[in-house]
Each structure stands twice: as structure tokens, then as C-alpha cells.
Amino acid sequence: MEPEQLAFASEASAWLADNVPRRWVERRSSLVEEEVVQIRMDWDRRLYAGGWAGLSLPVEYGGRGLGLAEEVLFGELAARAHAPDGYGRIGRILTAPTLIARGTDWQRSRYLQKILSGTEFWCQGFSEPSAGSDLAAVKALARRVEGGYRVTGQKIWTSFAFHADKCLFLARTDETAPRYRNLTMLLMDMRQPGIEIRPIRQISGGSEFAEVFVDDAFVAEEDRLGAEGEGWSVAMTVLNSERGGVEAVSRYVEMRTDIDLLLGCCAKLADRIPEAEEFETRLELVRWQVRKAITREGDERAFTSATGVLKVFWSELWQEMTRMGLDSMCPVHRDHWNLAYLDSRATTIYAGSSEVQRNIIGDRILGLPR
Amino acid sequence: MSATLVPTEIGVTAAEAIRDLCARAVGGTPVAEYAEAEPLAWEVLEAGGWDLVGAPEADGGGDATLLDLVLVARAWGETIVPAPFLTSLMAKRWSVAARDCEGPVTFAVADPSWSQPGHVPFGTVAPHLLRSVERDEIVPTPVGKPEPFAPSLRATTVGVVSELTAQAGGELAVVWAAEATGCAERLLAMSVAYAKERHQFDRPIGSFQAVKHTLSSMKVLAETAETAVLWAAIESGHRHRAAAWALDASLDVAERAVQVHGGMGFTWEMGLHFYLRHITVLRQLVRGLPR
Known part of the structure; x- marks a missing residue:
């Protein structure tokens, strides 16, 4: 790793250690919905106050002006710290990059800073x-x-x-x-x-x-x-973000918490550690897949190829993970898995169903006839 | 957190050269016509110095990183040309005695499923066997019992097992897994081409969602299998798990390639089975490596 990245990583780890809410780490699955929303909204504001919001967005709009590489790095550290996913994820992951790509100066100055600071959701x-x-x-x-x-x-x-x-x-x-x-x-x-x-x-x-x-x-x-x-073409810009690298990293952060539960407790109980380890391998591949895509940013075809498989890959994995959690009948995490199992049924439907994603891979990446 | 995913120049150059060399040897020829023949002479590889790409610069090698070798092995895996290239490349990376040998080198990997303990890829063609990495010991390859399941690997079983270090075992796992991902890339490309060309019900079969989605799943596997071997090359602590996953994913791709080709996929002459056999044996070999 480059010296600047090392410095970035150690600064980020220290900040996360001080700021990830304990209540979230320890009691995540037993919180009522209103409190979950509150914690997630607070997390956006805390990230902004600490200078960790919009890592890959321009400095003039409140971002850090870094790259996708730092997003991945921060995601990895946030995952280890079991950080929550900020409630402003639509603004952060979808609206912000679309405004930067397609918006007017007025729109950027009106909205971006408010997105990053958790002022407008x-x-x-x-x-x-x-x-x-x-x-x-x-x-x-x-x-x-x-x-x-x-x-x-x-x-x-x-x-x-x-x-x-x-x-x-x-x-x-x-x-x-x-x-x-x-x-x-x-x-x-x-x-x-x-x-x-x-x-x-x-x-x-x-x-x-x-x-x-x-x-x-x-x-x-x-x-x-x-x-x-031009709405369709703007919508495509939005969907590329929704199915792309930054989104996958944010899902990685959430999924890492689940895999740690499996490996640390539930899979052990169910005597299914080798299977859980394979899930972990696949989960780490989500992060590495984004890292590989970064090295191909100059080559549009290769970049699209690398990012185009992400959504199918993480969404289907998550469902398998939560099913194992449910099957483990772990007395400590039973409530969590009940909810996570049901919630994860949505992952292969939202943001482009797996069926649509496979059509896109077939038509646009493999060039198959329609 | 870890080192770069970008290969050095030698990796890119060597992979391109290997791809060219294989294309010249077997380009356009169906795999069934060359898998059991000798389409590429050892002398060609040796003359280009390609067997020394992974050896130290001081010994006339190319000083390639393991990440570079992943690129080379992937290029090699695309055609499964039956030549003892990767075994020689790796033996010469670790062993001075291997570098001093004339001709290809191989080693014997533990495999409990045979009547004899050692499984030797290219045991029928490589004259030298790396007996021990630590002692830097080369012996004449024992005459073994031919193991014909994967013709492109020319394997034998013998009475000895090479003493590979855990480090060598990890590197070899990565390189063989990378070779398998090269096979997967090629099989995916062949399957896509076939699905565009083959018509049923007056339409190319690739336009049917059932077939399209199979191909898309193959793409997901091939992409992530490549990622797995890159990861494995960079983080030594994860070599075996990432390599094992890449090998499994590549085999999944190969199985689906047979399915997409329909009845043709099941024929000897179409040759997909050579890849299928090749990958299954690579998996067995990797499982026998020291950790």
C-alpha cells in the first residue's frame, strides 16, 4: 500500500474505533425500527463531521476528493468495525454521483453538501x-x-x-x-x-x-x-451506480457483520464452518472484485465487465448466508437471523432483479442476441 | 489491505508472448486434434526463455511476481497445449538445480486416491523431477504408470512424492488455479460463440433467456474466479482458499459449457471434455499440495 493510503487507513481505523455506536454493534437486531433509523441518520452526520463522507466526491462539494480505492479501503475498515449503513444511502450512492455526472452547477451546490452532511435525505x-x-x-x-x-x-x-x-x-x-x-x-x-x-x-x-x-x-x-x-439516459447513470462498486462496498460492510456472526458463533454451533468459510471467501471476493475493477477504469469494456457481475454476486450470496444463519438455530442470534433471512429475500429483486441483471450481462457484456 | 493488483511489465509481456506462441501452435485447430499430440515442442518454450520467467534475475530469469505468473498461467490455460511449461516454470523459480537442467522439469504431488502416492503431471514427457525444494534436489523422473484421464496433462503415478515447501505449495496452488481460470475464459468464449451461431426454432439459442442466463452465470463465475486468483497471488495467507474457490468456479463454468453446447458438447470431437478433464485433475493436484 502507498504511504498516503496507510496513513488514511490508520486514521480511519482510529476514528471508527471511537465512533461506531456501541448500541448498534451489540444490540443491532433487537432495536425497534425508529431507533434503527435514528442511529443510521446519526451515522451519516457523524461521518460528515469526521470528514469521512463522500470520499470519492470532489472537495468543493464537501467530499474528500479521493478515489474508489479509498472507498473500498474505508469500507473494509468500517466492515471490521461493524459500522452501520448510513440512512442517506440513496443520496450518497445514487443522487450525488448522478448530480456530478449530469447536474448543473446550481444543483450541485444546492444539494451535494446537504446529502453528505445528512441534512437532507x-x-x-x-x-x-x-x-x-x-x-x-x-x-x-x-x-x-x-x-x-x-x-x-x-x-x-x-x-x-x-x-x-x-x-x-x-x-x-x-x-x-x-x-x-x-x-x-x-x-x-x-x-x-x-x-x-x-x-x-x-x-x-x-x-x-x-x-x-x-x-x-x-x-x-x-x-x-x-x-x-433525456430521463432514460439519466436513469441509466443512476442504475449504474446502484449496481456498481460503491454500492457493492456498502453491502460488503453490512454482510461482513453477518459473516462474522456465522464464523464466530452460529456456523460453529451448526457444525457448518467449512461452508461458512466458503461464504467468507465469496464475500471477500466482492471487495476484491471492486479493487480489480479500479485497475481497469481506463478500459471501459473491462471495467463494465468487472462491475457488471457485482450485483448478482453479492445479492445471491447474502441470501445463502442468512439461510445458514436461520438454519443454525443459534439461541443468541435467532432474532437477528429471522429478520435477516426475510429481509435478504429482497436483495435479488431490488435495484434490478437477478433476472434483469442476467439479461444485461448477456446482452451488453457477452453481446448475445436479444 | 495489501499490495497492488497491477502486474509488472514482465507479466504482461510474457502473457502476451505465451498467448501468441500457443496461437501459432494450435490457433484454429480443434482441441481434440492436438490434446493427444505434440503441437508445441519444448525447445520453442526454452528458446524464448519463457520457462525462466519466474526465476531470479541474477540467474538469467525474468523475476516475475506471482501476480505476473497468474497472467501467464491464465494465458496458458486458454488452449491447454499439452506441454510441461508451468511445472518447469515453477520448478525453475524455486530451484537452482532445476534451472541448470536441460529439458523440462516436473514434480510429484501427493494423491491418496492412486495405488502409488505420487501424481506427476507430464510424468511421461519431463525427464527431470524436483525431489526436494529445500535440498534443491533433482532426480530423473521415475518411470511411472500412465494416468490417462486428462490427456493434456500426460500424467503418471510414481512411488515418490516431491518435498515442496509450504511456500512453494501455495504458489503452485495459485498458478494451477490461474490456469483453470484461463480454461474457464476460453470455454465461456466458445460457449458464447456457439450460442450466437447455433439456431433452433429459427432463432440463435443465445437469444433464449434460459441459455442466456446460463451464459451470464458463467460470466459471473469466470470474472470472480479471475479475481480470486489475483487475490490469492497478493495475499499469501489466503492462497489455498482463494485458489480452491477459483478451481471450483472454473469447473462450474466447464460443466455449463458442455450443457450450452448440447449434444455436441458431449462428443469427443468437440473436445470440451479435454478442458473438463484438465480442470478436474488440476483440482486434485492442488488438493495434494502442502500448506
């Missing part, structure tokens, strides 16, 4: 009742009005909507233009009349995601992200 308004895997079929309609748009429609599976201040909202702006050219990305204020949020009860019993009903809500002209009609 975001949700992602993509899926609709009849537009799931077929995302281009969104129907929520944004009509041009003086100074901006009036939006009406319904979104579903919107994670974090209940506590969100802002929404990355994909709307149809043209009823006559052809598919893929009729959409526009909007930065919508969730705290306004005309927005109703109904939590959806998930199979785990929790309600992290919701239905969002939008009735004549307003979005100002300057809150359009990209040009009118």
Missing part, C-alpha cells in the same frame, strides 16, 4: 405498479407549467420515502415521443402538498419502503436533471 422514485423491471414504462406525468412542472402519478417500492426530503423522480414528459425518449428526471421536494406516502408492510414486518402518491406536485425548472426527454 433522498428516496428514488423510479418503479411504478406497472413499471418494475420494465422501467421505461413509467406513467407518472409531468406537465409543463410556468416556471417548471406539475407532476401526477404513483410510485411504488420507494425505500426510505417516509423520512425523505427529496426524491429522484422519473416522469413522463411527452405522451407522443417514442419509448426511451419520453422521460425526464426531476429532483422533487417531498415536503409539499400533493404528496402522500403510504408505508408498505414488507414480508419481514418492517416498512422501509412505501407507495408514493403524487397529485399535482410542483418541480421547478432548475430541478430538472438533464434535458427534457
